[in-house]
Amino acid sequence: MVPNNLRYAESHEWVSVDGDIATVGITKFAVEQLTDLVFVEMKKAGKTVAVKEAVGQVESVKSVNDVYAPVAGEIVAKNDAIEKDTAIVTADPFGQGWMVKIKMSSKADLDKLLTPSQYEAQIATQGH
Amino acid sequence: MGQRTVFHDWHAGHGARMVDFAGWDMPVQYTTIIDEHSAVRNAAGLFDISHMGxxxxxxxxxxxxxxxxxxxxxxxxxxxxxxxxxxxxxxxxxxxxxxxxxxxxxxxxxxxxxxxxxxxxxxxxxxxxxxxxxxxQTLSTCMVAVQGPRALEIVAGLTDADASKLGYYYAAPTLCMGQKAVLSRTGYTGEDGVEIMIGNAHGVALWEELVKRGAKPAGLGCRDTLRLEAAMPLYGHELSEEIDPFQAGLAWAVKMDKGDFRGKAALAQRQNGGTLRRRVGLELHSKRIAREGTIVRIAGKDVGIVTSGTHSPTFGRPIAMAYVAPWLQPVGTQVIVDIRGNEELAVVVPMPFYKRK
Structure with missing residues (x-):
């Protein structure tokens, strides 16, 4: 089950909205697929990103993967704690493991994201 | 769909994530790579290596x-x-x-x-x-490896031959749970342990007995991190049709005085072949992993390439093997590795990275 109060990207990022600020992280499903996170690095505040542009990278023993912006705007904060200790992402992907906060240039981007039930349907077909 | 080992259904039924490896459907991990790696270093892991020829x-x-x-x-x-x-x-x-x-x-x-x-x-x-x-006999038999400090204790009594009395890199034809088998004191993890070959019909019963005795199923994911810590070369990465054994640091496995063999004449020419790149071990102080294909530089000049790189679970930092210009071989040499545009410092260190006590 995925949290009901979030929106999701097909590339396994979640978005939580507070006014025009979107908090972005990766889903529990993504973390379970990656396993063994060893390195996380997010872009610095002040960078502007387009939808589906990388906001950072997560690296596991197996592979390195981009984290994509689900919405366009300016990065206003990144989570320094997860860069020091990737275990936070594994332990609490939807909470303490958030990655960046983006000041959205258009809230219309949110309409293109998946609802919780749509995202659940997607991962049901991708599960192992 | 790839070729399946006799353990395929067991793997699938126990949460293994399967990947294609050399045309075989093999388990990459059951839990996490680091968890399985630690089990092999500290206790015992169980690998399906039936794909080996x-x-x-x-x-x-x-x-x-x-x-x-x-x-x-x-x-x-x-x-x-x-x-x-x-x-x-x-x-x-x-x-x-x-x-x-x-x-x-x-x-x-x-x-x-x-x-x-x-x-x-x-x-x-x-x-x-x-x-x-x-x-x-690849398709009519199967092969498992039990590796780690507890491996010999776990297999004790399963085979008529006593694994603990077998020298390292010795093997014995034997009965295993009453069936014809080969017990071999070999492995690819840097730990002590055995490999057992047995007829397909008896594989799953042996596997389940080994699990019951405490060997933790482990996939190819940790097999790679384990062999990398032990600096064992992997074909297709450190070894290829273009690389010779001297470049790979395997001169000890070439006996030029034993009589003729295929490749010997060419090897005699390459033996002192000064400028060819050589295999070295690299340790990084960053967290980024220098993966296969990463370019090695010194003073802005390309001097080598990484052939395998991972996060070492034992040391908690990235390690890699690379082929570099021969003058960079001495331990302590500092080089730059270009990881997706990030230039990170790497140091040549002795191989193996990990040696069991």
Whole structure:
């Protein structure tokens, strides 16, 4: 089950909205697929990103993967704690493991994201 | 869909994530790579390695044929001994790295899954008029590895032959749970342990017994991190048709004085081949992993390439093996690795990275 109060990207990022600020992280499903996170690095505040542009990278023993912006705007904060200790992402992907906060240039981007039930349907077909 | 081992349904039924490896459907991990890696370093892990090629050599000229295609010397092996060596092409490049087994009345060879068809062809191509029969047992048998400090205790009593009395790199034909099997004190993890070959019909019962005795199922994911810490080369990464054994640091497995063998003339030329790149171990102080293909630089100049890189679970930092210009081989040499545009410092360190106590 995925949290009901979030929106999701097909590339396994979640978005939580507070006014025009979107908090972005990766889903529990993504973390379970990656396993063994060893390195996380997010872009610095002040960078502007387009939808589906990388906001950072997560690296596991197996592979390195981009984290994509689900919405366009300016990065206003990144989570320094997860860069020091990737275990936070594994332990609490939807909470303490958030990655960046983006000041959205258009809230219309949110309409293109998946609802919780749509995202659940997607991962049901991708599960192992 | 790839070729399946007899353990396929067991893997799938126990949460394994399956990947294609050399045309075989193999488990990459059941839990996490780091968890399984730690189990092998601290207790015992259980691997399905049935994809490895198992070839038997019968007939009066079996030794002569093996000597012809193998860089090490099989003639000096004792009965039951297992010896690492290479099969080289006529240019001295590596066609495969293999284990040769000497039995009282025959010989066997374990080859890499990805190279099995190529090596079978090479053997037949090299056979000429020699009186040898090759029997490929890969599909009729299976093979498991029990590796780690608890491995010998876990297999104790399962086989008529006593693993703890078997020397390292020795093997014995034996009965395992009442069935014909081969018990071999070998492995690819840097730990002590055994590999067992047994008929397909008896594989799953043996696997389940080993699990019951405390061996933790472990996938190819940690097999790679374990062999990398032990600085064991992997074909297709550190070894290829273009790389010779001297470049790979495997001169000890080439016996130039044993008589003629395929690739020897070319190897004699390459033996002192000064400018060819050499395999080294690298340790990084960043968290980013220098993966296969990462360019190694010094003063802005490309001087090498990474062939395998990972996060070392034992040391908690990235390690890699790379081929670099020979003057960069000395331990302590500092180089730059370009990881996706980030220039990170790496230091040449002795191999293996990890050595069991």
């Amino acid at each position: 198992r070839l038997n050599f019968h007939g009066p000229d079996a030794l002569a044929l093996i000597q012809k295609i193998y860089t090490n010397n099989a003639a000096t092996m004792k009965d039951g001994q297992v010896r690492y060596g290479l099969v080289c092409n006529d240019n001295g490049g590596i066609r495969d790295d293999v284990l040769v087994y000497r039995w009282p009345y025959s010989w066997a060879m374990v080859v890499n899954a990805s190279n099995r068809p190529k090596i079978v062809d090479w053997i037949n191509d090299s056979k000429g008029s020699l009186d040898v029969q090759i029997e490929d």
